[in-house]
Amino acid sequence: MKRGNAPLLIFILILFGFSLWVILPGNGIFGRDDFKLGLDLSGGSHLVYSIDLTKKDPAQTDADVIEGVKNKIERRVNAYGVTEPIVQTIRNERGSFVLVQLPGVKDIDEAIKLIGQTAELDFREMELDASGRLVFDETGKPKFTAVAKAKGSDGQERELTGKYLKPNAQVVLEPQTNKPEVAFEWNEEGAILFEQITQRNLQKPLGIYLDGEPISWPTVQSVIKERGVITGLNLEEARTLAIQLNSGSLDVPLTVVERRDIGATLGEDSLRKSLMAGIIGSAMVVLFMIAYYRFSGFVACLALVVFVALNLAIFKLIPVVLTLPGIAGFIVSIGMGVDGNVLVAERLKEELRRGRTLGAAVEESFRQSWSAIFDANVTVFIACAVLYWLGNTFGNFLVIGFATTLFIGTALSMFTQVVVTRTFLRTFVGLGVARRPGAYGVLKQ
Amino acid sequence: MIDLVGKRNWFFLISAIVIIPGIISLAVFGLKLGVDFSSGTAMTLHFDKEIELSTLRQEFTSLGYDRAVVQPAGEGDFFVRLPEISAEENTKLKEGLETELDTKIEVSSLYSVSPIVARGTVSNTIIAVVVASVGILLYISWAFRKMPNPFRWGTCAVIALVHDLVVVIAVFSILGWAAGVEIDALFVTGVLAVVGVSVNNIVVVFDRIRENLKRGVSRDFEVIVNYGITESMGRSLNTGLATLFVIVALFLLGGTTTYNLVLALLIGIATGIYSSLCIAGQLLVVWEKGLASRQKAVSSPA
Secondary structure (H helix, E strand, O other): OOOOHHHHHHHHHHHHHHHHHHHOOOOOEOOEOOOOEOHHHHOEEEEEEEEOHHHOOOOOOHHHHHHHHHHHHHHHHHHHOOOOOEEEEEEEOOEEEEEEEEEOOOOHHHHHHHHHOOOOEEEEEEOEOOOOOEOEOOOOOEOEEEEOEEEOOOOOEEEOEHHHEOOOOEEEEOOOOOOEEEEEEEOHHHHHHHHHHHHHOOOOEEEEEEOOEEEEOOEOOOOOOOEEEEOOOOHHHHHHHHHHHHHOOOOOOEEEEEEEEEOHHHHHHHHHHHHHHHHHHHHHHHHHHHHHHHHHHHHHHHHHHHHHHHHHHHHHHOOOOEOHHHHHHHHHHHHHHHHHHHHHHHHHHHHHHOOOOHHHHHHHHHHHHHHHHHHHHHHHHHHHHHHHHHHHHHOOHHHHHHHHHHHHHHHHHHHHHHHHHHHHHHHHHHHOOOOOHHHHOOOOO | OOOOOOOHHHHHHHHHHHHHHHHHHHHHOOOOEOHHHHOEEEEEEEEOOOOOHHHHHHHHHHOOOOOOEEEEOOOOEEEEEEOOOOHHHHHHHHHHHHHHHOOOEEEEEEEEEOHHHHHHHHHHHHHHHHHHHHHHHHHHHHHOOOOOOHHHHHHHHHHHHHHHHHHHHHHHHHHHHHHOOOEOHHHHHHHHHHHHHHHHHHHHHHHHHHHHHHHOOOOOHHHHHHHHHHHHHHHHHHHHHHHHHHHHHHHHHOOOOOHHHHHHHHHHHHHHHHHHHHOHHHHHHHHHHHHHHHHHHHHOOO
16 A cells, blocks of 8 residues: 555545535534525525615615615515525626525415515595595595694604504404404604594594505594504405514515526425436446446446535535535536546556556556646636626526536545545555456456 | 548538538527526416316416417426516416316416516626636636647637537527427526536547647647547547436436426537547647648748
8 A cells, every 4th residue: 555545545434434424314413404405496486676776765875775675574584484584685787686585485476475565554544525435536445635644742744654663563353353453553753643643533534555555444433642453454464564564664665576486396306306317327327437447437436425425515514505406516517526537547547558557557547637637627617607606696596506516516526536536546556456457447458 | 540630621511510500590590588588477387187278278368368378398287488477467367267277276386587687697698608718718728838829729629619509509499499498597507517518528638639749749730639539539438428327317307497407418518529529629730730831831932
């Protein structure tokens, strides 16, 4: 055995053992039990909202508005009960966007409404006919005269809006009718305004509006200060409204510009199919390598096993979010990983044919292959970097997934090709295993 | 030894036979753009009971979506393409279909892109391919800096690379009008992966030529290049084969989601093996010879 080879071999085996331990499910290493699966594998929805910054209050900076939108969306999504949502902001030359990923959400259309509504609550004084009844327009909505205003604590007239609410709105069932209502509470300033408004509108309907749309128009029964209820909703709507009121209104309107939903069954199905493909493909590669390159093929396959284990361990440790294209990228990198071994094995054959001793041939084959392996892999890195950049500007997690796993796989394959395969070959040569050139696919001449 | 360089004109002809119809198809039919590039909504619907394609088509029309494209997607699923629809419209459409057809619908996938996003995708993709090519050109020129005319190596590699890309895109154009295959963001991913994989092949061959040049195997550049190519042949074919095993398995078993990515890789890798053995090195020879004969022409009158 070559000097210095034994420590390297031990290092590789320890690394391999550690990787296996990381991959094994159920040990909860570093708090992780499973691989992180992307939405396309676990099911869920990927949404990109465009933020309309032209509608912002000029006093606010763009960055503040975007940050505020992100925070409020996070609160809404969390209150909706989504596990492990992702909310990110993207700014590029096309504008500002919020990317929201909702794993495992059933009613996605409902969730989209919840997230995207600005949720600006206000009260309006209604238009009444001579007999004191509401006047409706042709679309069936009641007509209003003005947004309800009152004098604030400083004597200034101002509109009563959702910003005076305390963040503790909740859905309650009205005891008599068993209909859902949203109970809310004003802060000090809001109570001052609400008192005047209810006073002014006693025994008259008061319109409750969300984003300019009437929700209900209950008749004011008494003068109210702190508390109120919003009626005329179904349970789902009440829940959504309560979440929106508590998270506060969005400062600017959002529109969905991209949406990708993947059903859970489809995701599971894809995962199973591509794993199957990976296993069958790899098995064929192993058979081929051993059949063609004999002993060096066998060693290459051992190195491939180490490569796959290290790769999966890294996926779990970083963690890399595994998407379907990500798995494809990993499988392509297996091809790349085999490539280095093929280069070495071919060289080894040549060197043996030239009549070198086995030990010298092994060293020479690695020395000769290195420049090709290095240059070839660097070009793959260039392609990966461009893909990653492209994925980021799109906000396309699928493209990012592919670039990430291909990059990691290629980098690791360089390591396994050069360090792991060489160490294994040196060890076997040192132990005197497989001495005949025929074991490397070299025919007697 | 096989003379792969001497037959270069045949190889160029073969490539031309594939590429020229492809370019014509691109010019006439273009590529069939998926929602990523053209905006709109694409969804796969799964019904609880069997539904006739014609019934479903009729239903979409009567619900006011007369521009809907409805295709069967196997196992009783249907693939539907619509202009972009909002969440509210989507709910209404789903409920409408459920009542009209009296069945439960599961939307197993939905993808919706508005024009603002789709517009940027095309330009970003072109920029990405150009940036990747320039990066590779620069890197190869640097990696071969000790060779005479390093820029020539980079250029020949990029031409061979573009050759592979054109073949992939051409095949997708033909599949687009022949089989309705649309291109999406994953197709772009596939194309860029082909850039990586195929340049990988070219570099390995170039590396071997470089080595033979250093060793001074022959005084004739053409012979040196041919040596390099034939010596790399075993490796190129075997690596290609090993990669294709996995890709074919993914193609046959991997399901519809990555279909475009895997198909692009399949075509690109096969073409990449061909171009690394039959095009890239040969281009180096053509360039060298072309310059040599021009120099001769300049010096001969004297």
